[in-house]
């Protein structure tokens with residue numbers, strides 16, 4: 001194999017890599033395709049967020065206090081392509097992540113939270129339903 005072949009091949013691989021990244025980024029469904037969360041789930045989710053104080057680490061629209069900054073602001077989070085920069089932003093991934101971030105995303109610095117799987121789904125409903133300030 002000549003040097004030119006090797007260069008060509010690595011360039012092709014790079015292009016394939018970029019194409020895969022673009023495909024993953026495009027995977028987020030448009031907002032209309034998302035299951036719209038029920039008002040009850042949104043209310044319950046907010047109560048869970050307040051009970052376990054997600055706000056101690058995050059600025060969260062609709063949660064006035066606390067508004068910690070150890071974690072990223074969740075404003076506009078629902079429009080982000082990737083959850084925590086790593087996972088497709090789907091309701092199932094979000095629920096898994098907010099309950100046990102290190103299990104959902106190895107190496108995540110967000111600690112596992114003391115909430116049930118059902119509560120995690122309500123929290124996800126709140127986070128997708130919130131209006132940014």
Ligand code: HEC
Nearest residue numbers: 054057070071072077082083084085098108109110113123
């Ligand atoms: C001790 C601080 C802390 C607490 C408490 C905490 N988080 Fe986090 N959170 C973080 C950190 C740090 C990150 C970034 C982790 C990463 O990227 O893996 C994060 C990331 C996130 C993300 C991804 C944000 C994005 O831009 O993609 C969401 C959503 C989230 N947290 C929701 C919650 C919810 C809901 C709760 C409460 C159930 C909560 N967090 C409690 C520290 C915290």
